Amino acid sequence: MSASPILLALREATAAAHETLETEARIEARLASPETRPATVAAFYRFHAGVEPVSHDLTARLNTEIGGGFEPRSRAGGIAQDLAALGVAPPAAASVDGPASPGEALGWVYVAEGSMLGGRIIRKRLTAEGRGLEGLNFLDPYGEETGARWRAFITLLDRACAAGRAEVDQIVKGGVEGFAFAHRMLRSGAQEVAA
Numbered sequence: 210m211s212a213s214p215i216l217l218a219l220r221e222a223t224a225a226a227h228e229t230l231e232t233e234a235r236i237e238a239r240l241a242s243p244e245t246r247p248a249t250v251a252a253f254y255r256f257h258a259g260v261e262p263v264s265h266d267l268t269a270r271l272n273t274e275i276g277g278g279f280e281p282r283s284r285a286g287g288i289a290q291d292l293a294a295l296g297v298a299p300p301a302a303a304s305v306d307g308p309a310s311p312g313e314a315l316g317w318v319y320v321a322e323g324s325m326l327g328g329r330i331i332r333k334r335l336t337a338e339g340r341g342l343e344g345l346n347f348l349d350p351y352g353e354e355t356g357a358r359w360r361a362f363i364t365l366l367d368r369a370c371a372a373g374r375a376e377v378d379q380i381v382k383g384g385v386e387g388f389a390f391a392h393r394m395l396r397s398g399a400q401e402v403a404a
């Protein structure tokens with residue numbers, strides 16, 4: 210199967226932002242340490258609780274209109290349960306200047322859904338280091354369904370463009386803005402863990 214040109218455009222436009230998040234935001238180290246884990250999970254809550262209200266309705270409507278096979282699902286509720294397991298109340302949601310079109314909304318959902326792919330890998334690495342996974346269920350909400358769900362999302366991207374309901378430029382704009390929002394939510398606190 211050849212890669213979707215829309216996915217390739219999104220990747221190209223956001224690869225550097227992803228790399229920065231992986232390295233500078235020090236997410237894995239902050240999740241590994243018991244001192245910094247609760248605040249880091251709370252930062253993920255703020256990210257998803259910010260993205261979902263501004264992008265899920267537009268995406269769900271588009272999915273219904275073009276008969277796609279991808280329904281957005283909230284992760285904020287699951288993260289709130291993880292926070293409860295860590296003894297922390299969910300923080301207030303950040304206000305978001307969100308997507309203005311269905312195409313941009315798809316770009317935001319790309320960032321939120323894609324974060325699941327790395328989440329599974331983080332859990333495996335922490336387990337290999339002998340760390341507990343308390344409060345980290347949100348990193349793998351779909352288990353064995355992860356790959357199928359990701360492919361369904363890519364199909365929605367392709368169909369939305371083929372049906373003239375979204376433009377590649379809008380989707381890429383949404384992806385870039387979604388990553389900028391992720392940076393704002395996830396980078397604070399990165400200085401609290403030793404390099």
Ligand code: HEM
Pocket residue numbers: 216219220227230231236237319320321322323324325326327328330331391395
């Ligand atoms: C230490 C933290 C992270 C690690 C180690 C990581 C790692 C990865 C890996 C290995 C993939 C590719 C998975 C695959 O192809 O099966 C991936 C994909 C992705 N990740 Fe991350 N990630 C991290 C954090 C994040 C965060 C915080 C976000 C967004 C909020 C994010 C967004 C994405 C997106 C959108 C993709 C899909 C890329 C594509 O295929 O086009 N990641 N990540």
